[in-house]
């Protein structure tokens with residue numbers, strides 16, 4: 001589990017829901033595979049191996065991918081996930097099962113959230129520093145968590161980034177986000193990235209507006225979403 005943040009239950013599409021122990025075992029295995037694949041991604045972008053070795057590995061990886069049977073449909077919510085506001089095993093930001101995620105570990109703070117992670121060479125923009133899009137991704141996600149923590153899970157409608165210093169790779173980072181105000185379904189959020197070593201120097205900062213979709217809009221956007229209790233009559237989003 002990546003975060004102790006509150007979550008909504010009974011939001012899954014899959015007819016057969018594994019029991020708690022089954023979900024735990026599945027999550028543990030997903031995270032173990034995610035960890036190894038992230039190590040493979042890192043090795044892939046770091047290697048200086050010769051073409052023959054690269055081609056041999058490519059063939060081996062093709063063979064491994066063929067062992068990953070079963071296919072989740074595009075809008076299907078994985079049985080191991082709690083959406084919105086909970087675990088997202090394959091999130092490209094927080095998902096311990098995602099090869100793309102740093103992954104960011106989010107914890108609740110008084111009045112917001114804090115995330116920690118380190119970026120690797122796979123997240124590089126300028127040599128030795130993080131890509132600006134990756135910084136925006138870390139902030140966007142953390143700010144989304146801040147909304148969910150405040151009881152208003154929402155989607156980003158506006159994200160204003162300020163890049164003040166380059167974000168070093170391979171340094172422990174701290175991402176802070178907090179809600180600054182609400183207006184109807186709109187949530188105003190601010191966030192920042194620093195290193196853990198120097199929390200007083202802001203490297204990147206963001207201001208964002210998030211909107212909690214109304215229930216009808218949420219049902220259209222997320223057909224996999226079900227109301228607690230399993231009825232189709234409503235949704236937990238934005239409530």
Ligand SMILES: CCCCCCCCCC(=O)SCCNC(=O)CCNC(=O)[C@H](O)C(C)(C)COP(=O)(O)OP(=O)(O)OC[C@H]1O[C@@H](n2cnc3c(N)ncnc32)[C@H](O)[C@@H]1OP(=O)(O)O
Nearest residue numbers: 084144153154155156157158184186209211213214217237
């Ligand atoms: C549900 C939780 C899901 C969380 C998943 C994790 C998310 C992580 C963060 C993301 O990556 S989100 C992905 C990127 N964002 C999107 O794809 C959102 C695309 N936008 C939409 O689909 C719609 O805008 C949305 C469903 C969010 C809202 O549509 P609505 O039709 O419900 O909103 P509407 O247009 O009525 O606007 C609601 C209010 O927001 C205001 N608004 C809309 N766009 C705005 C904007 N760009 N800036 C400022 N305010 C804005 C709008 O003026 C209005 O204000 P008022 O109530 O005061 O009139």
